[in-house]
Each structure stands twice: as C-alpha cells, then as structure tokens.
Amino acid sequence: MARWRKSSYSGGGGSGGQECVEVADLIDAVGVxxxxxxxxxxxxxxxxxxxxxxxxxxxxxxxx
Structure with a gap:
C-alpha cells in the first residue's frame, strides 16, 4: 500500500490555503x-x- 505524504510544494496561497498535493513512492514511479x-x-x-x-x-x- 502506498504511503501518501503532503508535498512541501502544497501551498497556503489562493483557495483559502486549501491547495494540497500529496506524493507517494510507488514501485518504479512517484505518485501525485x-x-x-x-x-x-x-x-x-x-x-x-x-x-x-x-x-x-x-x-x-x-x-x-
């Protein structure tokens, strides 16, 4: 199972600070x-x- 974590590029700007991108190390790939x-x-x-x-x-x- 992938372990998702909040990206350091997730921001507090626009949309009331609701922008959140998560990333995960997958087999031979990076999930976004x-x-x-x-x-x-x-x-x-x-x-x-x-x-x-x-x-x-x-x-x-x-x-x-």
Missing part, C-alpha cells in the same frame, strides 16, 4: 494526487519526470 480528491486517483510519474516537474516548479518560483 490532490488530497481533496484522493478518490479521483493519481498520476504516476517516472522518477526522471518527477525530478523535471520539481525543477520546473523551482524555476517558476524564482522567476520575476
């Missing part, structure tokens, strides 16, 4: 889901794709 709609399923990203997603988020954070 919306904690408010966990019953809707999740995305399974390769470790490389997940690393690129994080790098992209970090670039966006540092952009003016």
């Amino acid at each position: 889901r919306d904690s408010r709609a966990s019953e809707a399923g999740h995305l399974a990203l390769s470790p490389a794709a997940f690393a690129e997603l994080l790098a992209s988020l970090k670039r966006d954070e540092s952009s003016p």
